[in-house]
Amino acid sequence: MTTQTQASVQATTESVITYPSPLKEFWQGFSRNKGALLALIIVSLIILAAIFAPLVAGHDPIEQYRDKMLTPPAWAAGGLAAFPLGTDELGRDIFSRLVYGARVSLWIGLMSVLFSMIPGIVLGLFAAFYPRMLGSAIMRLMDIMLALPTILFAICIITILGPGLINTMIAIAVGTLPSYVRLTRAAAMAEINKEYVTASRVAGAGVFRLMFLTVLPNCMAPLIVNATLGFSSAVLEAAALGFLGLGVQPPTPEWGTMLASARDYITRAWWVVTMPGLTVLIAVLSINLMGDGLRDALDPKLKRAA
Incomplete structure (x- = not known):
């Protein structure tokens, strides 16, 4: 092999660039945020505890031990190992x-x-693909819904539907609907005029194919981040509705209802109100930190900056 041929082969080899897999690239971007990694561990533990609740919990959540009312946590004076965080009223x-x-x-x-x-x-x-026919009507409706704060809007819906688990989900979902509509419309309108969409349209793709198979996959990154942050907001709003007596009803164990029943014992038994409050704080903060990590991993601008 001549020297010129060897140099050509070497130059060709050096010009080949290997790109990491999308999953590996995502994990590299996510793992740079140490707070997000810690939050992922905490959220994973919470999820595992929820899934395997009968194995993790030592007692039935609605079983009452009348001779052990307001028992302090196990590490406090008068605490019992059988009740590591104490008992309620x-x-x-x-x-x-x-x-x-x-x-x-x-x-x-x-x-x-x-x-x-x-x-x-x-x-x-639909608002992005039909801006004149449907876009204006949909966005004006969303503007009207945004005129009320999310929690106040949820309270109004609960007042109409009545308290309960399903109605709480519906109330929170309706209140957060405008954020997804506005975000999807903005992301889709940024993609509609790009070359790959034009090529798909020229190739004969229908409107629904363009919407859900061509444009939507390229809009999912901000939607995933928004959904993660919306998840933490939904947990917090559910706790707020439960605290007001409009969410999940007793004796079903729910963090907000636990706070509501414990507010009369703040001075007498601090653990009754502190433990649910800390749980809500840790869960919501961890999910928000995870959302920040997802944004760092999925946002192309942040990738280039890194």
């Missing part, structure tokens, strides 16, 4: 109620996000 194990309450709170957050995200994406795509 009815003698129920706080740790078990928090673990089972994670099931309810996370389920409300998940279903609220799905109930708002799916119709929000559909309405946002």
Whole structure:
């Protein structure tokens, strides 16, 4: 092999660039945020505790131990190892109620996000593809819904539908719907005039194919980040509605209702109100930090800056 041929082969080899897989690239972007990694671990533990609640919790969440009412946590004076976080005013194990309450709170957050995200994406795509026919009407409706704060709007809906688990999900979902509609519309309008969409249209793709198979996949990054942050907001709003007595009703264990029943014992038994409050704080903060990590990993501008 001649020297010129060897140099040509070497130059060709050096010019070949290997790109990491999308999953590896995502993890590299996500793992740069150490707070997001810690939050991922905490959220994973909460989810696992909720899934395996019968194994993690030591007691039935609604079982009352009348002779153990307002027992302090295990590390405090008068505490019992059988009740690591103490008992409430009815003698129920706080740790078990928090673990089972994670099931309810996370389920409300998940279903609220799905109930708002799916119709929000559909309405946002229609508003982007039919700006004159449907876009104006849809966006004006969203503006009207945004005139009220989300929690106040949810309270209005709960007042009409009545308290309960399903109605809480619906109320939170309707209140957060405008954010998904506006975000989807903005992301879709930024993609509509790009070359790949024009090529698909020239190739004969129909409107629905353009919407859901061509444009939507390229709009998912901001929607995923918004859904993660919306999940934490839904958990917080569910707790707020439960605290006001408009959400999940007793004796079902839910973090907000636990706070509501404990407010009369703040001075007498600090653990009854502190434990649910800390749980809500840690869960919401961890999910928000995860959302920041997802934004760092999915936002192309942040990738280039890194």
